[in-house]
Amino acid sequence: MLLLDNISRHPIQSQKNIYSGQKKEIPRILTGIGDLYVSIEKYSYGVDAYTRAIPFREAQLEESKTNANETEKLRQHRLLCEANVLVAETLLRCNPDEDxxxxxxxxxNEDKTLLVSATERIDFARGYYDKARSDLQDAVFLMGKIASDAVGASARTCSIGFGKEKEDICFLATILMGVGNTLADLDETAKVEDRDAKKSRKK
Structure with missing residues (x-):
């Protein structure tokens, strides 16, 4: 955890003395760390890493709105969506009976941080899912705008960068759908358990 602990949750503080080229790599590194933890089933640490990447992604998206081309803006929307959906997905993988x-x-054993309590885990996952869904809608809207503006300029529409982003966004939509289905299943299970509990109390 030392590597993560040395990266602040606040982009401005962490990036103050880092060259601009290196700043852009921080969220990618954090995401890679999260992927590594998830691969060895240390899901809480994955949640921590993915969560730390979000403020950096938000800052980069805001920066892209003023000094980037449309494809780069689309990429930043997609990366922010990815960061949020990874948190939601990984929270749902955590042990439901443990904080x-x-x-x-x-x-x-006392030197630890509570990220989310067991009772709030699903609600937090839903919050990140909703944010990711909103981010995806923004990305899809921008993707449509780029395609519309490029009518008559096929070279731009078919550019490698734009085509790759479309593929990545479609893949991200599939992941988001999976998270949504998991949340829906959990909601249905909770309803059944609540209904059964009420029936038991009436007996």
């Missing part, structure tokens, strides 16, 4: 915590020192 989502990260331990900073493996030799000190």
């Amino acid at each position: 989502v915590v990260v331990q900073h020192n493996e030799n000190d």
Whole structure:
């Protein structure tokens, strides 16, 4: 956890003395760390890493609105959506009976941070899912605008960058759909359990 602990949750503080080229790599590195933790089923640490990437993605999206071309803006929308959906997806993978915590020192069980309590885990996942869905809608809207503006300029429409972004956004939509289905299943299970509990109390 030392690497993550050395990267602030606040982009301005963390990036103050870092060259601009290196700043852009921070969210990518954090996402890579999150992917690594998820691959070894340390989901709480994955949640921590993905969550830390979000403010950097938000800052880069805002920056792209003033000094980037349309395809780069689309990319930043997609990356922010990805960051949020990864948090939601990974929260849903965490043990439902345990709080989502990260331990900073493996030799000190008290040196840990509570990210989300077990009772709030699904609600937090839903919040990140809703944010990701909103981000995806923004990306799809911008993608349509780019395609519409490029009518008569096929070279631009078929550019490698734009085509790759369309593919990535479609893949991201599939992941988002999976998270939505999982949340819907959990809601249905909760309704059934609540109904059964009410029936038991009436007996």
